[in-house]
Amino acid sequence: MSTKISFRKDFTLGGDLTVRRMGFGAMRITGQGIWGPPKDHAEAVRVLRRAVELGVNFIDTADSYGPHVSEELIAEALHPYPKGLVIATKGGFLRSGPNQWHINSHPDHLKEALEGSLARLKVDRIDLYQLHRVDPTVPFEKTLEFLQGVQEEGLVKHIGLSEVGVEEIKKAEAYVEVVSVQNKYSQDFRKWESVLEYCEKTGKAFIPWNPMNAGNVENMQVLDKIAGKLGVTTHQLALAWLLYHSPNNLLIPGTSSVRHLEENMQAEKIELTEDILEQLA
Secondary structure (H helix, E strand, O other), X not given: OOOEOOOOOEEEEOOOEEEEOEXXXXXXXXXXOOEOOOOOHHHHHHHHHHHHXXXXXXXXXXXXXEOOHHHHHHHHHHOOOOOOOEEEEEEOEEEEEOOEEEEOOOHHHHHHHHHHHHHHHOOOOEEEEEEOOOXXXXXXXXXXXXXXXXXXXXXXXXXXXXXXXXXXHHHHOOOOOEEEEEOEOXXXXXXXXXXXXXXXXXXXXXXXXXXXXXXXXXXXXXXXXXXXXXXXXXXXXXXXXXXXXXXXXXXXXXXXXXXXXXXXXXXXXXXXXXXHHHHHO
8 A cells, every 4th residue: 555645734934934835826816817806806805815714824916916906905805914824925027918917127116016015915014025027137136135125124024036046046145035936836847846956955935836737738637537536626636746745835826716715725635645646756
């Protein structure tokens, strides 16, 4: 019989913010194309409140989701925030329409974005502020100096990066302590394996987005087959694999539906054996 394996359910960000590894990503509570208000405002509010009821204490958002809509909904649904709830947001994108994303990590833009996030979330300090993208048109040093400055001002507690390689992380570490990295990553998209390994080595959270890459038909067939045997959905299995794959993985599955939220949370209860993990490797 194949041995069952357990995994740690919590992770401590930056040495002082302990969160449940099954978090919530608040991108999908906005309108179509991550633009404008949600189709069902009341359901979006219910999703956020239900997430907290289910024990979620890490919510990931960004000023560009909507833009602004996601942060406004979080404050509407949850402020004043329950003790221990960690809200992470990001800056570094401009929006011009549905599904339109334009990188801007110039300090002037980040200053405006951060000030807006503080106001919309109704907080004096952001728990985890993440650079949404490194801007190829702006010297990385200028962006890092901005992040260093706002942390020294007390506007930001911890700093994270998104879509970066190990060398960029190391460069950033000359200016600030990087406590998290949010990169695209899934069971069939392992481009950033070296970054995950670096996060494990240095005690950072690795926050995978797009956990169902679904880029490989043959791989999806394997996932579907195993999920069927376990009596779970393919998406639940993909989330469970991330929890087992690394203790540093901090998950942020997103949805605009309470039913889907509750389904996602069940992934934490799936028991995987060594044999199954080998098949998924």
